[in-house]
Amino acid sequence: MREFGKYVIFLGSLFVRREKFKTYYQLVLDESIQIGVKSTFLFVLVATFMGAVTTVQTAFNLVSPLIPKFVISQVVRDMSIYELAPTIMAVIFAGKVGSSMAGGIGTMKITEQIDALEVMGINSSSYLVLPKIIASLLMFPLLVVIAGVCAIFGGYLAGTLTGIVTPTEYIQGIRSSFDPYTIQFALIKSVVFAFIISSVSCFKGYNTRGGALEVGVASTEAVTTSVITLLLSNYFLAELLLNE
Amino acid sequence: MIRIDHISKTFLDRKVLSDISGTFEKGKCNLIIGASGTGKSVLLKCIVGLEQPDSGSVSYDSRDFTHADKEMKTEIRREIGMLFQGGALFDSKTIEQNVMFPLDVLTKMKKDEKLERVNFCLRRVGLENINKKRPSEISGGMKKRVGIARAIVNNPNYLFCDEPNSGLDPQTAVRIDELIQEITAEFDITTVVVTHDMNSVMGMGENIMFIHRGEKLWEGNNKTLLNSGIKELDDFVFSNKVMKALRPA
Ligand SMILES: Nc1ncnc2c1ncn2[C@@H]1O[C@H](COP(=O)(O)OP(=O)(O)OP(=O)(O)O)[C@@H](O)[C@H]1O
Numbered sequence: 001m002r003e004f005g006k007y008v009i010f011l012g013s014l015f016v017r018r019e020k021f022k023t024y025y026q027l028v029l030d031e032s033i034q035i036g037v038k039s040t041f042l043f044v045l046v047a048t049f050m051g052a053v054t055t056v057q058t059a060f061n062l063v064s065p066l067i068p069k070f071v072i073s074q075v076v077r078d079m080s081i082y083e084l085a086p087t088i089m090a091v092i093f094a095g096k097v098g099s100s101m102a103g104g105i106g107t108m109k110i111t112e113q114i115d116a117l118e119v120m121g122i123n124s125s126s127y128l129v130l131p132k133i134i135a136s137l138l139m140f141p142l143l144v145v146i147a148g149v150c151a152i153f154g155g156y157l158a159g160t161l162t163g164i165v166t167p168t169e170y171i172q173g174i175r176s177s178f179d180p181y182t183i184q185f186a187l188i189k190s191v192v193f194a195f196i197i198s199s200v201s202c203f204k205g206y207n208t209r210g211g212a213l214e215v216g217v218a219s220t221e222a223v224t225t226s227v228i229t230l231l232l233s234n235y236f237l238a239e240l241l242l243n244e
Numbered sequence: 245m246i247r248i249d250h251i252s253k254t255f256l257d258r259k260v261l262s263d264i265s266g267t268f269e270k271g272k273c274n275l276i277i278g279a280s281g282t283g284k285s286v287l288l289k290c291i292v293g294l295e296q297p298d299s300g301s302v303s304y305d306s307r308d309f310t311h312a313d314k315e316m317k318t319e320i321r322r323e324i325g326m327l328f329q330g331g332a333l334f335d336s337k338t339i340e341q342n343v344m345f346p347l348d349v350l351t352k353m354k355k356d357e358k359l360e361r362v363n364f365c366l367r368r369v370g371l372e373n374i375n376k377k378r379p380s381e382i383s384g385g386m387k388k389r390v391g392i393a394r395a396i397v398n399n400p401n402y403l404f405c406d407e408p409n410s411g412l413d414p415q416t417a418v419r420i421d422e423l424i425q426e427i428t429a430e431f432d433i434t435t436v437v438v439t440h441d442m443n444s445v446m447g448m449g450e451n452i453m454f455i456h457r458g459e460k461l462w463e464g465n466n467k468t469l470l471n472s473g474i475k476e477l478d479d480f481v482f483s484n485k486v487m488k489a490l491r492p493a
């Protein structure tokens with residue numbers, strides 16, 4: 001609870017005494033490239049395989065001849081959009097980007113680089129953290145969209161190559177009774193997750209004290225704390241947005 | 245001139261600084277000396293505002309810094325250059341970007357003006373042709389010198405150096421001391437140097453403050469240092485063989 005209070009104060013400190021807008025613009029751009037471009041490959045890979053596996057598994061479980069084949073791709077579509085793309089990718093995002101944020105900021109803290117910024121009269125928390133949060137808010141939803149498309153495409157490949165479904169059936173399933181609200185839901189989730197992961201990780205990094213050992217601890221904690229928080233918020237978001 | 249008045253600082257239940265007062269003069273190298281772990285770095289951090297003292301105040305040329313509002317603090321900080329104990333260079337930036345950084349964020353100078361100033365400062369500390377290298381690719385002594393270049397790039401009025409020559413060979417150490425003295429005289433700034441290196445103390449001790457276990461026990465200069473008559477200071481000063489030979493009978 002005390003930790004949470006400190007976290008709230010930390011978030012507040014991001015918005016006082018900021019630098020010139022242009023400084024942030026450049027920083028956000030750099031971070032976006034760092035976060036976005038460097039994570040794309042992993043996301044594409046994981047999403048494609050998960051789509052493929054979901055297809056095979058679903059087909060394996062739907063043994064009744066009464067159920068039409070196109071239901072398989074319907075399941076893959078909904079699974080991908082609801083959970084695989086936003087939630088599973090968020091866990092991967094926490095592991096890849098969150099831990100490196102915490103490690104990077106933690107290292108800057110223990111080697112007095114943050115003190116050096118402060119001495120120059122710069123608000124180090126907003127200078128270092130705000131661009132990372134903004135870049136995550138921009139890039140993660142984009143990555144989720146890419147992941148969703150890749151998962152559905154992965155399902156298509158697996159389904160058609162193994163002969164579980166025909167291309168026509170798969171496409172038919174993707175199109176039938178499609179609710180555009182699911183995409184909206186996935187995007188809302190991804191924005192919330194991006195905020196949780198980036199802010200929690202930076203918070204953990206920023207509060208590192210000690211030496212290299214503590215930096216390691218901070219980046220591990222960043223991942224566990226943000227994953228737990230995002231899973232909880234995933235549950236509440238589902239309650240909030242899906243149960244009318 | 246920097247004045248500190250009755251500064252105390254406690255971490256949890258550990259009293260690190262107790263009631264330290266003194267002045268650091270303009271155009272001189274002011275030294276803070278003392279054994280490891282006596283609170284020199286903490287004192288320096290209190291002076292520049294990285295740590296908030298529990299009581300007492302710091303003023304820069306009679307501007308109260310401790311109780312100043314945010315704008316005033318930022319204004320004073322922009323006149324401060326600081327060399328940290330470990331260099332504190334930004335790993336993700338090149339040497340050139342490191343030294344240019346204060347200019348980027350604090351001034352509205354044009355790109356080529358900034359570059360010229362950066363190159364001037366790097367030459368000033370005896371470093372050339374390393375602009376594009378990263379901090380991980382240069383030696384410890386070079387890092388210290390880059391740190392000095394970054395500290396002086398924005399023409400500070402106040403320069404703080406935390407152990408500028410620890411971990412360096414004697415020759416490089418002397419060169420860095422000389423550099424700091426030259427810069428101080430050249431730009432007529434107030435320089436505060438934390439050190440426990442006796443060479444530096446004898447070489448540039450125009451105004452020395454001796455801290456022992458968080459208390460100020462003595463102040464003076466390198467001429468009065470050897471005859472202080474204070475046991476703790478003598479223990480500190482005459483701990484090595486060379487200094488022992490100089491001990492007055
Ligand atoms: N943030 C902090 N929290 C708790 N204790 C601290 C903190 N910073 C410093 N200390 C303690 O204050 C004491 C003085 O530390 P300081 O770094 O000022 O020593 P120093 O005189 O600079 O020594 P050295 O010459 O080795 O650098 C140390 O015992 C240290 O453990």
Ligand SMILES: [Mg+2]
Binds near residue numbers: 284286329406
């Ligand atoms: Mg120290």
